[in-house]
Amino acid sequence: xxxxxxxxxxxxxxxxxxxxxxxxxxxxxxxxxxxxxxxxxxxxxxxxxxxxxxxxxxxxxxxxxxxxxxxxxxxxxxxxxxxxxxxxxxxxxxxxxxxxxxxxxxxxxxxxxxxxxxxxxxxxxxxxxxxxxxxxxxxxxxxxxxxxxxxxxxxxxxxxxxxxxxxxxxxxxxxxxxxxxxxxxxxxxxxxxxxxxxxxxxxxxxxxxxxxxxxxxxxxxxxxxxxxxxxxxxxxxxxxxxxxxxxxxxxxxxxxxxxxxxxxxxxxxxxxxx
Numbered sequence: 001x002x003x004x005x006x007x008x009x010x011x012x013x014x015x016x017x018x019x020x021x022x023x024x025x026x027x028x029x030x031x032x033x034x035x036x037x038x039x040x041x042x043x044x045x046x047x048x049x050x051x052x053x054x055x056x057x058x059x060x061x062x063x064x065x066x067x068x069x070x071x072x073x074x075x076x077x078x079x080x081x082x083x084x085x086x087x088x089x090x091x092x093x094x095x096x097x098x099x100x101x102x103x104x105x106x107x108x109x110x111x112x113x114x115x116x117x118x119x120x121x122x123x124x125x126x127x128x129x130x131x132x133x134x135x136x137x138x139x140x141x142x143x144x145x146x147x148x149x150x151x152x153x154x155x156x157x158x159x160x161x162x163x164x165x166x167x168x169x170x171x172x173x174x175x176x177x178x179x180x181x182x183x184x185x186x187x188x189x190x191x192x193x194x195x196x197x198x199x200x201x202x203x204x205x206x207x208x209x210x211x212x213x214x215x216x217x218x219x220x221x222x223x224x225x226x227x228x229x230x231x232x233x234x235x236x237x238x239x240x241x242x243x244x245x246x247x248x249x250x251x252x253x254x255x256x257x258x259x260x261x262x263x264x265x266x267x268x269x270x271x272x273x274x
Contacts, residue, residue: 041259044199047225047268050242124175125211127182130167134205135197141184141209144168159244161185165192170244176211181247188256188267195256199224199267207252207271219252219271226258227266243268 127141144160162168167186174180186195207219227240244253250273258267 041199041226041265044224044226044258044267047227047240047243050239124178125213125215127169127176127184127209127217128212129210130184131208131210132198132201132205133208134202135200137194137197139165139167139186139194141167141169143171144185145171159183159185161187161191162194163191165194167194173244174246174250176209176217177215177250179248179250181245182209182252183244183255184252185255188258189261195254195267196260198254198256198269199258201269206274207254209252218274220274221269222251222272223268223270225268225270227268228264229257229266230262230264240266243270 126143129139130141131138142162144162146157147160159170160168167184170183170185173183176182186198187193188195188198201221201224203221203224205221207221209217209219211217225243227243229237229240232240244255252271254267254269254271256267257263258265
């Protein structure tokens with residue numbers, strides 16, 4: 001190649017690099033998630049093993065405690081009315097020659113009155129709207145069912161995800177305001193990418209859920225984890241799925257893929273009632 005040809009080639013090369021950088025600058029909002037998740041992934045904690053016998057994360061003192069009177073979230077215990085018993089009325093002696101105490105008669109005493117234990121009525125409500133102020137998320141929540149994976153002869157099921165800008169509520173998971181695991185999912189890249197910025201949520205952030213009863217339920221993020229999913233054996237993926245199973249405490253679990261435009265990990269955000 002002659003010197004002139006080499007100079008022309010360099011002009012085309014550097015022109016191409018310049019156009020590439022210019023295009024990336026003009027479309028930075030599209031490329032930002034790739035760069036952000038590249039660094040953020042290194043900061044996210046790998047999820048510890050899930051202890052399904054206790055319905056909680058097995059992570060020492062920082063684990064989410066099982067549901068009890070000290071960790072009841074928004075649930076309350078109604079005090080039952082005391083049992084009322086009727087006692088016989090003492091009668092004074094009559095002005096007769098009969099010595100005291102008076103002779104017992106066969107008049108039966110009134111029966112003991114008891115108050116039946118009231119049967120508690122369900123107080124939970126389905127989630128209909130979600131807000132996460134720290135990432136500017138505000139979206140409708142719709143129930144989603146389980147569905148069979150395509151081209152799968154084993155009958156393995158997976159949860160559907162809304163194909164538009166909405167969050168999916170696993171319809172078999174817990175209602176708001178009751179003990180259990182309320183599971184929400186969403187896409188992070190395509191079809192509305194409603195959970196695109198979920199990886200930016202940090203521990204301590206608030207999550208606000210509006211129920212069908214029009215009440216707002218407040219939660220605080222307790223843990224943010226990633227689970228390696230793609231290419232993992234079935235046993236590992238089943239263990240990962242424990243995070244969306246029923247629990248004995250009250251919590252909300254948000255699930256999406258991670259990083260942006262990839263299914264290598266599952267991003268898990270666990271929040272507890274305030």
